[in-house]
Each structure stands twice: as structure tokens, then as C-alpha cells.
Amino acid sequence: MTAVTPYRSGLRAGRDGFAQLLRAEWTKLRTVRGWMAGLTLTTLLIVLLGVLFATGSRSSCMNGPIEVPCPAPPTGPGGEAVEDRFYFVHQQLDDDGSITVRVNNLTGQLRKPDVTPGVRNVVPGVTPWAKAGVMIKQSVRQGAAYAAVMVTGSHGVRMQHDFTEDVAGRPGGAPRWLRLTRTGETIVGEESADGSRWTRVGTARMATGRVRVGLFAASPGDLTVTSNVIGGAATASRFAEVTADMDQVSVRGVAPGGSWTRDDIGVTLEADGTPHHPGGLVRSGDTFRITGVGDIAPALEGMPAERVLTGVLAGLVVVIVVAVSFVTAEYRRGLIRTTLLAAPRRGRALVAKAVVISVAVFVFGLVAAAVTVPVGRALLAGNGNVLAPLAPLTGLRVIAGTAALLAVVAVFALALGSLFRRSAVAVIAAIVAIVVPYLLATASLLPDEVARWLLRLTPAAGFAIQQSTVTYEQMTARFAPAEGFFPLPPWAGFAVLCAYAALALALAAHRLRRRDV
């Protein structure tokens, strides 16, 4: 055989790195019209369903027979919606000072469902978060900063301030001595069983200057959750009031002989101007008998931001289909071999695919959420709906979190597609893993605790990233998935989803490396 000069290419060698793989996968994604149409459809579904929901939601409130726009809930010092309704007996305090009181007992009454129609069925009782004690409040305006130490129905002694802050003291109820001391910007709350040995419960900070100091009582409604036949639950909150007997009142730092002012803070007035469920004070000698209705706590009033993202679930299904077929189409056509010829390091090839699909989905999802949340909220507000206040960082988390949720689900679906190599199986598996548990948990079909476990253990936990409402122990509400509350904090829930996606991707990479294609 004659000697042959082997071929030398004149082509300048290209770079062979992860960036090249990313670029190749992006070229793949953008050059198939169906996939880009699918991603666009995701965005449109989220925006249009959100807008549809917002335009279809109207609310108005009645003031007696008159329809009025619903008042926005008061907001606390932190900007959050708050409940601030209680009976306050107070004096002016210009500087440092203190107030001490003995709470002798808490009694109250609850309205239960009528046994005889038309006859009020009222029974004695105190709700768990009924509270009475001493308070320093910047003004009598609803939402103004405050610090208070109190005896509660069944949560022992607490020191609370500015609605969101809550520190537990010792358990147990009245009789109990309570004291607040103001020194400069610091307010210290203390409790005592006998009025001589005091224990500090907590401290709060409040700007110096003129404030109000006094006694208060409030009782949130009697919350009952009844299971219904098909497994869900119905929530009802009925009227409740609390009456606290207090004596041994001593106030320092106020004007000598200063008189007590009474305020039924936040009371709603009937159309004829009379208060609805008023509180009150009955004073005999040194004894103050204060009756209060309402609550001092963060409120759930107003529509949370994530409600306008109703289209995310539909968009998610489209994302699952696109992400699955981004990989299964290659198996169906045998194109996976071409992919692996170009990128023989298979794990890297799969990761490049996952990065590209997730970044693309993130961008489309981000556009969708960034349009839907502000537009939806503007439309809702225009229709007279009360919106829950949305802090800028929380809004950012809800919007970017929605995009990230979609992106991570895309990775999960892609990994399932690579594992099963068949579109139908992978799409069904992804929907069963994410969409089905979410629907079951939030559709009020399951007992609350089962629904919570579903949202802790399945990839559907990731939806928690969308929850804008922050919950606090001192709120009286049913924190069930059916009401939009997730059992895990936003980032923890999202981490559960990420863990599932990472696990699925690792399995898919392992299997891809091990098998012939």
C-alpha cells in the first residue's frame, strides 16, 4: 500500500466547554416553534387568568343599608395589615413613667349558633387569645405603635408590641400583677404573682415623646372549624367579649390627679351612629371592670398578592409538557445520539439542558408574574377590593419566587423525561408529583393536617414561595392550606421542591451515564 498523508483540517478548532453546550441547547430550544409557543403560552395563561380573576372580583361593604367601598385595614408600624380594636382606659404620659395593675380575673361570653332561631345563644367563656392588661400606645389612632403586657385566655402572660412582636411569659391566668416601665426609648414589661417579686417578660422600644398609658381589654371572635362530610372544613368566627377585673392601679409619671379617658378604639358604628358590640368600663372605687371586643394583632384582611397568580397552575402544566418534551423528543427521534456525539460527557450534556430550560422558563415566568401582580392588584383595587399590604421585598419574593417555582419544576420535569424517556409517562409523573398534591391540599378536600403533610413532603411544598402573608402565633385564624397558608416557610418549602429536582436530575444523570442510547 502506498503511504498516505493523513488529513489535517484547515478549520480553526472551536472551544469545547460548558458555555458551548449551553449555547447549543439554547439554539435547540429556540429553533423549535412548539417549545417557544409553549413558553409564550405559559406567560399568557398566567397574565390572562390573573387579569380575568382580577376583573371578575368585586367587593363592597354595607354600612347599614348603604353600600360603601370597603375600608382598607389599618396598618401597623411595619406596614402590615393589623387588627387594632380594643377598649382603652388611659392617661397622658409625657416622659418616663410606669403603670402597674393587678388583673384579678378574666370572664367573658361567646355567642354560639342559635338553638332556637332568632334567640341569641350566648354562653360564658373566654377565647384563647382574649387579652387584658396594661399598654403604652403612641396615640389612640388605629395602628399606632404600642407595647403591652397582658393576661390571655389560654396563652399565659405575654408581652406584645407593635402587633407582630410577641414574647411569652409564664403560663397561667389571673390573678396576676402586670407592670410596664418606660425609660427613655425603652419599655420593660414585667409580671408578678404577688406584686412584690417581679419577673421581666420582655422589652420594646418606642420613640420618646407624649404617649398614652392605661388599661385595656380585647377579645377576638370565637373561631370554630367544623369538618364537613366530604373531608374539608368550614370556618366560623362568632362574637366574643372579655371582661377583666383590675385593681391596685398605680401610674407614675402622669400629671397628678390626671383623669382617665375612655376610648373604644376601632369600634364600628351602626348606620344610626350607635356602636356595634361596644366595650365599656365600670369603675367602683379602685376597681376597673373593663369589657373589650376585638383584637390587637396582625390581620389577614385584604387579598394577598398571590391570589392574582391563579394562572400559575395552568402555566405549570404547560411548562411540564415543554420541559419533558425538550428531552423526550430527542429519544423519540434518536437525536439523543447526536447530542451525545457532540457532548460525550453525558452528565454535562444533561445539566446544560436543565440550565437552559430553567433559565428560559424563569425569564418567561418572571415576565408573567411581574406583569400579573401589579396589573392584577391595580384591577382588584379598582373593583373595590381591599388588598393586603405588600412590602416591596415580599412582592419581589412572590414575583421572582413564582418564576423560580416554574423554573425548578421545569428541571424536575426534564429529569423525569430523561429518566422515563417517554413523554406521556414523564408528564403524568410530574403532574402527579406536583399539581395533584397541591390541588388536593388546597381544595378543602382533606383534613387540615393531611393537607399540611402533603405540602411538607411532596414537591408541591414549593408553592410556599408564593405565600405573601406572614402568620403569627398571636393571630386568631385557621392556618390551613385551604386558606392559602403553607405549613413550611416560603424558602423552606421551595427548598423541598429544589431537593426533589436535584435528586431527579442526579438519578437521570446517573442513568444516562450508565445506559446505552
Added chain:
Amino acid sequence: MEATIEVNGLRKRFGQTRALDGMTFTVLPGQVTGFVGPNGAGKSTTMRVVLGLDAADEGHALVGGRPYASLRSPLSHVGALLDAAALQPGRTARNHLLWLAHSQGLGAGRVDEVIEQVGLTPAARRRAGGYSLGMRQRLGIAAALLGDPPVLMLDEPFNGLDPEGIVWIRGFLRSLAAEGRAVLVSSHLMSELQDTAGHLVVVGRGRVVADTSVADLIATASRDRVTLRTQARPEAMSVLAAAGGTVTVTDRDTLVVSGLASEHIVRLLASRAVPFSEVAAHRASLEEAYLDLTRDAVEFKGAAR
């Protein structure tokens, strides 16, 4: 990098089926090597093992002295066409080549070059799903050429081509080999490789049956056989058999004689006055040579044979 493919002792089972059974051969640069054998002989499996897509149970395969999986910018070392139908139907031909080019750090300019080279320029921006099989083969070849590799592996590239396409691809493969590339072309039909391949690796039942140049193969298959055309067949047969030849009847007036040289046959027949019209040294066709070799290796024989 050396422009070679080395396949050494590959064994692979798919369940009970032994797909590769000690497959060993080397593909050298500068010529088209035909990789022939009946369907199921292990040609595609061997190619997939060489390309790192399938793992062999035993043995190894190297491209330019290295395992495929260790190659950087692999398409600039080896170009392969395995399955021309492996395309996303909704993607245009040009975009198909574009993502491949991007994966190797190459640009759109190189894509247009290879499209031009295989003559697909007018159809480059059409969806590949609408391509005929012949156009897909051209697209597959364009993909194999993208990195301008010194080694090419094409699995059944003649499938679905019209006669004009077959002529084109033969010339194209010869010119690629003439540039010093190693070109391995598989086919289950030897006739497709006639006038194209300079070297043949004939396989059956997962192993190499013959590894030889085309010229040697034909010579071996033709050896000692003479075709005789005569009106007096019985007389000729008895004369030649008596002289020690093996005589086979192939036609009403044609005999194939082996064991006797053609000059000897002429002398014998002339001395006994047996009339004949033609004596010719038999030249086997590539197809015949191939059938000889693979007769035992064919997995599924027709019942009539």
C-alpha cells in the same frame, strides 16, 4: 491525531443475543473502507461502541488512538452519520446544523459551508420534517463534516438515495478519502460499495469474516475457475471430469470448471474434438465473493436456499 479507527476484541450481548463476538479491525486513512455484512451482523453496534454510545462488555475501540469519550471538540475528530432520520421535524436543516456547530464552538459560517458542500443550500431553511430520505442523508453527511474531521463513520448512507444520489455520494466519499481521511462506510449490500471502497471489512455474526482489499477479495473468489460455453455439454463434462476437473452446470450451454487451467481445457477439448464457443477465466463479482464469505454468517436464510 492519527486518522484511524481501531476496534479490538469487542464483545457485547443484548440479553441472549450475541451482538459482537470478538470484533477486531483497523480502519486506515486515505481510502474508503467498506463495512459490510448482513443485517444483524453487528455493524451498527460496532459503530455505536466506537462512538461511545454503547458500552462493550469486553474489548475496546479507539479513534485516533483515544476513546471517543475522552475527545475534546469530538466532532472535529470524528464525523458520524448513524441515523439520517434522527432530526427534530420542526427544526430547519440549517438550525439543526447550527446547534451542533454551537456545541463545538463553531459558528454559522461553517454551517453554510457544509450545507453548500452537500448541495442543500436551496432547502437549508426548510423544516427537516419535510425532507425526503435522500435529503436527510445529505443533511446527515453535512453534520458529519461540520468539524472537518479526519475520520468519518457513515452507517448505511446509501439508504433511500436515488441513483443520482448514489453516484454523488460515491464520488464524494472517494474525494474525502483522497484527502487523507479515514472513511468507514457500512452497508448490507456489497453492490453499493462497488467502485467506492478500496478496502473491505466483511462481518457476520458479530465478528470479522474478511479484512482485505477489494482486489484481493475478488482474486480469491475467482481463483481457478473457468467458464466454458459449449453446444456439446455432456461430452465436455465427461472429458473434463476424466481429466480431474470439477464441473458445475450453470446454464443450458455453460459450464464452470475448477481445478484445470484454461489452456489445459482448450487442449483437452481440441484433442477430443469437442466443439466449444468460448473459454474464459471466471472473474467473480464483488457480490459473489461476498456471498461466498457470508454464506455461513447469514442469520436468517431463506428456506429455499
